[in-house]
Amino acid sequence: MDNRVAYRDLGLMPYDECTELQRRLFDDALQRKALHLPSEAGTLLMTEHPPVYTLGKSGKQSNLLVSEEYLRSLGAEFRRTDRGGDITFHGPGQIVCYPILDLERTGMGLKEYIEALEQSVIDTVAAFGIVAGRIAGASGVWVDEKSTRPRKICAIGVRASRYITMHGLALNVSTDLSWFDRINPCGFTDRGVTSVERERGCKTNIEDVKERLTDALSRNLNVKIYKN
Numbered sequence: 001m002d003n004r005v006a007y008r009d010l011g012l013m014p015y016d017e018c019t020e021l022q023r024r025l026f027d028d029a030l031q032r033k034a035l036h037l038p039s040e041a042g043t044l045l046m047t048e049h050p051p052v053y054t055l056g057k058s059g060k061q062s063n064l065l066v067s068e069e070y071l072r073s074l075g076a077e078f079r080r081t082d083r084g085g086d087i088t089f090h091g092p093g094q095i096v097c098y099p100i101l102d103l104e105r106t107g108m109g110l111k112e113y114i115e116a117l118e119q120s121v122i123d124t125v126a127a128f129g130i131v132a133g134r135i136a137g138a139s140g141v142w143v144d145e146k147s148t149r150p151r152k153i154c155a156i157g158v159r160a161s162r163y164i165t166m167h168g169l170a171l172n173v174s175t176d177l178s179w180f181d182r183i184n185p186c187g188f189t190d191r192g193v194t195s196v197e198r199e200r201g202c203k204t205n206i207e208d209v210k211e212r213l214t215d216a217l218s219r220n221l222n223v224k225i226y227k228n
Helices: 015-034 068-073 110-126 177-182 196-200 206-221
Strands: 004-012 042-048 052-055 077-080 087-090 094-101 132-135 138-143 151-161 164-172 224-227
Touching: 004 206, 015 042, 015 077, 015 094, 015 164, 042 206, 068 077, 087 177, 094 206, 110 132, 110 138, 110 151, 110 164, 110 206, 164 196, 206 224
Parallel strands: 004 042, 004 224, 052 077
Antiparallel strands: 042 094, 052 087, 094 164, 132 138, 138 151, 151 164
């Protein structure tokens, strides 16, 4: 069985444009699966977005602390999405990773898949000297996760149908963290956010982080990621 996954680096791409690309790939994967047509295990998209706040299908509008009009005045957008999770921010300096993946090819269920995404980020930031982990009942990856005020370094929110996934993870590398002041990130009021650069205290090449993350995803998802 072909467990290859095509890697596509989209650079800086508007959220709506990237979502439309995801949906085309997602719908194509569903159709090919339904018709039992030969295919690879999926596609891995990596991108950065211009400033945009996204609210998951189970999220609360009240976790947006300012008006949508005010966000537009700052040059940011607001979008509702069909992923899991609450509200988060995407912007330059953040690696957003969207795997459109057939989980049956990997032998994983959805819970295991989310854990594999988390582990890939934990492995990635460890390569840059950052110790991170999980918090029970709170998806994503956290720094000082056992403290009274842990800091989220990566948000995760996915959708799956017939074991085909879309959406994914958002890892803060050099993100301007002040954008998060306008929301309760992921619905939490008692937890902070952070980035690779904030934790390291120095500049970090985002391309180096992408390379580490791609390697970790390949290993933890049990797929062979290749550049398309």
